[in-house]
Structure formats: structure tokens, C-alpha cells
Amino acid sequence: MPDRTKPASEAVEHSELQxxxxxxxxxxxxxxxxxxxxxxxxxxxxxxxxxxxxYMGLLSRVATRLQEFAPALARLAGxxxxxxxxxxxxxxx
Amino acid sequence: MAEPxxxxxxPVYDTPADVFWAMIGxxxxxxxxxxxxxxxxxxxxxxxxxxxxxxxEAADPRIRVARRAENGGIVAxxxxxxxxxxxxxxAMLDHDDELHPDALAHVHEALVAEPExxxxxxxxxxxxxxxxxxxxxxxxDWSPERMRTQMxxxxxxxFRRSLVEEVGGFxxxxxGSQDWDMVLKVTERARAVVHVPRVLYHWRMLETSAAxxxxxxxxxxxxxxxxxxxxxxxxxxxxARCERDEHxxxxxxxxxxxxxxxxxSIVIPTAGQRREVRYEDVVLVEHCVRSxxxxxxxxxYEIVVVVDAGTDVxxxxxxxxxxxxxxxxxxxxxxxxxxxxINLGAAASSGEHLLLLNDDMEVIDAEWLQRLxxxxxxxxxxxVGGRLILQDGRLQHVGVRLxxxxxxxxxxxxxxxxxxxxxxxxxxxxxxAVTGACLxxxxxxxxxxxxxxxxxxxxxxxxxYCLRLRKAGQRVVYDPDLVLFHFESSSRSSAVSKWExxxxxxxxxxxxxxxxxxxxxxRHDMPRxxxxxxxxxxxxxxxxxxxxxxx
Numbered sequence: 001m002p003d004r005t006k007p008a009s010e011a012v013e014h015s016e017l018q019x020x021x022x023x024x025x026x027x028x029x030x031x032x033x034x035x036x037x038x039x040x041x042x043x044x045x046x047x048x049x050x051x052x053x054x055y056m057g058l059l060s061r062v063a064t065r066l067q068e069f070a071p072a073l074a075r076l077a078g079x080x081x082x083x084x085x086x087x088x089x090x091x092x093x
Numbered sequence: 094m095a096e097p098x099x100x101x102x103x104p105v106y107d108t109p110a111d112v113f114w115a116m117i118g119x120x121x122x123x124x125x126x127x128x129x130x131x132x133x134x135x136x137x138x139x140x141x142x143x144x145x146x147x148x149x150e151a152a153d154p155r156i157r158v159a160r161r162a163e164n165g166g167i168v169a170x171x172x173x174x175x176x177x178x179x180x181x182x183x184a185m186l187d188h189d190d191e192l193h194p195d196a197l198a199h200v201h202e203a204l205v206a207e208p209e210x211x212x213x214x215x216x217x218x219x220x221x222x223x224x225x226x227x228x229x230x231x232x233x234d235w236s237p238e239r240m241r242t243q244m245x246x247x248x249x250x251x252f253r254r255s256l257v258e259e260v261g262g263f264x265x266x267x268x269g270s271q272d273w274d275m276v277l278k279v280t281e282r283a284r285a286v287v288h289v290p291r292v293l294y295h296w297r298m299l300e301t302s303a304a305x306x307x308x309x310x311x312x313x314x315x316x317x318x319x320x321x322x323x324x325x326x327x328x329x330x331x332x333a334r335c336e337r338d339e340h341x342x343x344x345x346x347x348x349x350x351x352x353x354x355x356x357x358s359i360v361i362p363t364a365g366q367r368r369e370v371r372y373e374d375v376v377l378v379e380h381c382v383r384s385x386x387x388x389x390x391x392x393x394y395e396i397v398v399v400v401d402a403g404t405d406v407x408x409x410x411x412x413x414x415x416x417x418x419x420x421x422x423x424x425x426x427x428x429x430x431x432x433x434x435i436n437l438g439a440a441a442s443s444g445e446h447l448l449l450l451n452d453d454m455e456v457i458d459a460e461w462l463q464r465l466x467x468x469x470x471x472x473x474x475x476x477v478g479g480r481l482i483l484q485d486g487r488l489q490h491v492g493v494r495l496x497x498x499x500x501x502x503x504x505x506x507x508x509x510x511x512x513x514x515x516x517x518x519x520x521x522x523x524x525x526a527v528t529g530a531c532l533x534x535x536x537x538x539x540x541x542x543x544x545x546x547x548x549x550x551x552x553x554x555x556x557x558y559c560l561r562l563r564k565a566g567q568r569v570v571y572d573p574d575l576v577l578f579h580f581e582s583s584s585r586s587s588a589v590s591k592w593e594x595x596x597x598x599x600x601x602x603x604x605x606x607x608x609x610x611x612x613x614x615x616r617h618d619m620p621r622x623x624x625x626x627x628x629x630x631x632x633x634x635x636x637x638x639x640x641x642x643x644x
Contacts, residue, residue, distance in 0.1 A: 032371065032372045036372070039484065039485045040486045042485060043483065043484075043485025043486040043508075044487075044510065046506070046508075047487040047488070047506060047507050047508025047509060047510075047511065048508045050487075050506040050508075051508060051511060054507075
């Protein structure tokens with residue numbers, strides 16, 4: 001009599017392997033989607049960082065410019081103060 | 094008295110005394126004297142208003158007052174003021190706002206420089222009840238496409254009176270957005286529109302004004318804005334429906350409603366490269382074409398893929414399988430030249446509109462082709478591009494800006510949620526150029542201009558084409574609602590060579606020295622270092638303004 005058990009068990013084994021492969025494929029897809037989602041979240045954070053760096057660059061340039069102009073601004077403020085004092089003196093007199 | 098140059102139009106309704114006098118004082122303080130102020134009281138219930146108006150009228154013969162017997166709303170009052178006006182130009186001033194002392198002088202200067210100007214607008218800022226200034230809005234030069242999705246010109250608006258009368262004055266159907274409707278109607282007929290890039294109008298933030306209260310203050314005004322855009326689209330043949338933005342009441346969107354579908358030829362140059370996209374190894378051009386075929390709801394298009402000689406046969410077979418009868422394949426057998434590849438593809442195509450598309454793109458929205466065709470069909474539009482985003486959602490392209498004569502992508506790498514200065518990322522607008530990674534242009538113009546420049550094989554060829562369109566009097570449009578993924582520069586280096594920069598500058602300066610859509614007070618869409626100082630100085634804080642009573 002021919003032995004039919006071996007091919008039957010091979011077929012079972014094959015279909016189990018197939019199912020395992022599909023499970024693994026699903027898991028790969030799940031993990032890939034997770035990575036893509038994380039990438040998008042990371043992208044959002046990186047984008048905001050780029051925005052903030054842009055503004056920070058602007059602010060630091062403003063700060064540098066203010067420092068450059070500080071002596072001139074102080075002179076202007078003094079001048080304005082003296083002018084105001086003169087005006088209030090005239091109004092008072 | 095000779096007829097004045099400017100009639101300042103101001104409907105009045107229950108204006109608090111302090112802001113009323115601030116408004117009157119700002120007009121009296123004008124350094125340009127040839128004006129009249131037309132005040133129309135819209136039957137204010139508060140008794141103090143009649144007294145205020147009588148005092149104002151007595152203060153200066155240039156101030157003229159009319160009183161309505163019954164309340165008719167801002168449109169009726171504005172039309173009454175218009176009927177009183179004798180000036181050649183109408184300057185619109187709200188009853189609680191202020192003009193900069195040099196406002197009319199600068200507008201006059203602009204009119205001298207451009208005598209054909211029928212509409213002039215300026216930059217503006219906000220002012221609170223105590224007179225503190227904030228939030229300056231530095232605007233781009235005239236941008237008709239932006240005007241369809243945002244009332245960006247707003248204050249100060251100065252119209253040629255004859256044109257306002259020609260369009261029938263202010264329309265009650267658009268009560269609350271009658272000024273937007275007027276800008277649209279006037280600019281449809283205007284010979285020239287001029288922008289004065291100076292803050293010459295101070296919009297007071299009160300709880301009852303749109304400046305302070307937003308949509309809550311005047312909900313009907315935003316609906317009227319939508320109707321005004323819709324009416325404009327119908328008058329001008331723009332095949333679209335207008336919708337309001339879900340998040341921002343001041344932002345509107347055009348949804349294409351095409352009456353026909355002209356043939357579109359999508360030209361895709363490729364070398365059949367592979368790349369990892371979302372952790373999967375793909376052939377870029379296959380990925381791109383598959384997204385077009387699977388997602389587009391537009392029926393009438395063909396795809397012309399221009400492949401390098403020696404491209405894998407499997408790639409070509411896969412493309413034929415994906416796109417079927419829509420596909421044409423052209424073989425390019427010379428060294429890499431993006432321009433020549435595009436020109437070859439365009440010559441092999443037959444569509445009324447050409448769409449230049451990189452192979453590293455992915456279509457997202459089903460109506461993407463309808464959006465492109467909607468704009469490409471508009472008279473005077475030479476090129477259309479969209480909002481391109483990187484794989485991780487960051488911005489890749491939202492229009493090309495010129496800096497120091499050279500093109501650049503502003504906001505590159507910013508978050509996908511970033512709305513831009515003045516919502517510029519989320520509203521349509523005109524630019525000097527858009528990227529050739531996704532650019533639709535009418536075939537007739539492409540052929541008329543000789544296609545892309547072969548002497549710029551890698552970079553700047555798209556910008557060069559757009560600039561030639563601009564020189565030919567065409568506009569270049571950015572549509573924020575056309576969103577595609579761009580897996581940027583996967584096939585070649587994005588670095589620009591020195592010789593390319595030199596050639597571009599030699600060819601295009603001084604035309605590219607100034608970008609009209611970038612306000613001179615801004616740099617990279619942020620205020621220039623000098624802008625806050627200039628802005629503060631122009632407000633002349635040392636000048637005394639009339640307080641309380643005038644006389």
C-alpha cells in the first residue's frame with residue numbers, strides 16, 4: 001500500500017508555513033505603518049524646530065543690531081529727555 | 094473750492110466719542126491737503142453722535158455731513174457717502190479707525206507714478222482703544238489669485254470714483270463684505286492696481302469690529318465674503334465653487350466645477366530609478382504613475398513618460414500595465430537634460446494643457462487635475478503649481494521666492510501645519526515662479542515661449558520658464574489646496590552650481606532683483622530687521638493727535 005501520510009503532513013506543514021508567512025507579512029505592514037506614522041510625527045516636530053530656528057535667527061540678528069545701536073539709542077533717548085524737560089520747563093514758566 | 098483729489102468715505106454709526114475724534118483728527122492731520130471727508134450718519138440711536146457730527150462739520154469746511162432718516166446698514170450709508178463725494182478718488186475709512194498722517198500723500202505719490210491706477214491699497218496695522226499699535230500686515234503686490242481666497246488688500250483701499258460708479262456702487266447683497274466685492278468688481282476692470290508698501294492705516298480692535306472680534310463680531314460678513322467670491326467667479330468665468338475654511342474665517346477655498354475636461358498631457362521625465370518610499374523599495378516612476386491612475390477622477394488625460402535610453406525593460410512593461418492606453422513612452426538618448434526631456438515629451442503630446450511632473454511625486458487628492466485645469470484655464474494665468482510636501486509631512490514647496498535675484502523655496506522644511514505669514518501658505522496667490530516638479534501650463538504658451546531652456550539642464554529651468562511667462566504678462570499661481578507628496582531630489586543632487594547661478598543672474602537681473610510678492614519690509618516672510626524701526630517711526634509717536642474735543 002502506498003504511504004499517503006507523508007504528503008498529507010507536508011501539505012499541512014505548507015499551509016501552516018503559508019499562514020505564518022501571512023502573519024509575518026501583516027506584522028511587517030503594521031510595523032511599517034507605525035514607522036510611517038512616527039516619521040510624520042517626527043516631521044511635525046522637525047518642522048516646528050525649523051520654524052523656531054528661523055525666528056531665533058531673526059531675533060538674534062535683531063539683538064545684535066540693537067547692541068550695535070545701543071550707544072546711539074542712548075544718545076537719542078538723552079536728547080529726547082532733554083527736549084521734554086525743556087518743553088515742560090517752558091510750559092511751567 | 095476746486096474739486097478735491099480724495100473723498101474720504103466714512104459711514105458713522107453709534108461711534109464712541111474718543112475713537113470718533115481720533116478718526117477725525119487723523120484726517121485733519123493729513124499732510125496732503127486736497128481731500129474732503131464725507132460722513133454719513135446711519136441713523137445712530139445714541140444722541141451724542143449728532144452732536145459729534147455737528148462739531149466735526151464746524152471744525153473744517155472739508156468735512157461734510159449727511160444724516161440718514163432711517164438705519165440702512167453700512168452699504169446704504171456708504172452709497173450715500175459716495176453720492177456726496179466729489180473727489181476723483183475714494184479713500185475708505187471706517188468710523189473707528191485712523192489714517193497715518195502721510196496716508197493720502199503716499200497714495201498721491203503712487204498715483205503720480207502710475208496715472209492709470211484705478212485701485213491703490215496700502216499696508217496696515219491694528220490699534221487698540223488706547224492707541225497702541227500692533228500686528229502690522231505687510232502685503233504682497235497685486236495678487237488677483239490671492240484676492241479670490243482672502244481679502245488681503247483690505248485697508249487702506251482707494252478707488253477711482255468713476256469706476257466705483259461704473260460698477261453701481263456698493264452692493265447690499267454683500268453687506269459686511271461690500272468692500273471685498275467692490276475690490277473684485279473694480280479690479281476686474283482696472284487698468285492698473287498699485288500697492289503702497291507702507292503702514293498707512295490703523296484698524297482699531299474693538300469688540301464690535303472684525304479687527305477685534307473676528308467672526309463672532311460680524312458672522313454675516315464672512316458669509317457675504319463667500320458670496321462675493323462666488324459672484325466674481327461667475328462674472329469672470331472661473332469654473333469653481335467657493336467654500337469657507339473650517340479653521341480660519343478669513344480664508345476661503347475654490348473647489349473646481351469644470352464645465353468640460355480638456356485633454357491634459359502629463360509629461361514625466363525619468364531614468365527609472367528605484368528608491369525607498371515609506372520603507373518599501375519602489376521604482377519611482379511606477380509609483381508616481383500608479384498614484385495618478387488609481388487616484389485621479391479626471392478622465393481626459395494622457396501620460397508621456399520620457400525615459401533615458403537603457404532604462405530597464407521591466408520598468409517600461411510595468412508602466413504599460415499600470416497606465417494602459419493612456420501611456421506614451423519617448424526615449425531620450427542624450428546626456429541628462431531635464432529641459433530637453435520635458436521639451437521632447439511635450440512635442441510628443443497633444444493635450445491642451447501640459448503638466449510637467451517629476452517622477453518622485455505621489456498624487457493624494459482625486460481632484461488634483463481638476464484644480465490645475467481650473468487655474469490653467471483662467472485668462473492671464475501662465476503656470477500653476479501646488480503645495481508639495483515631503484514624505485514626513487513637512488513643506489517642500491509653497492511657491493518660489495526671489496532673494497538677491499536668485500530663486501528659493503521659502504518655508505522649506507517647515508511643519509505641514511504651518512500657515513505662513515498672513516496665511517500665505519493656506520491661501521492661493523501669485524508668485525514669480527513655481528517648481529517644475531509639478532507645473533501646469535497651457536500648451537499654446539509653452540510653444541510660444543519655446544519650452545524650457547536647454548542651456549539650463551538641471552536647475553532653474555522651471556523658474557526661467559515662469560519668468561518668461563511673467564515677462565509675457567502672464568501670472569504664475571500657487572494653489573494651496575493642490576497637495577502632492579514630493580520625495581525630493583532622489584534622482585540627482587539638489588545643489589546649484591556656481592555657473593548656473595551666474596547664468597541665471599546674467600540673464601534675469603534686474604528683472605529678478607525685486608520680488609513684487611515679497612513685501613520690501615519683509616525678508617523670508619519675516620519682518621526685516623529695519624522694519625520694526627521704520628514702522629515705529631512712521632507712526633510718528635512724537636506728534637500730538639487731537640484728543641477729546643477738536644475746537
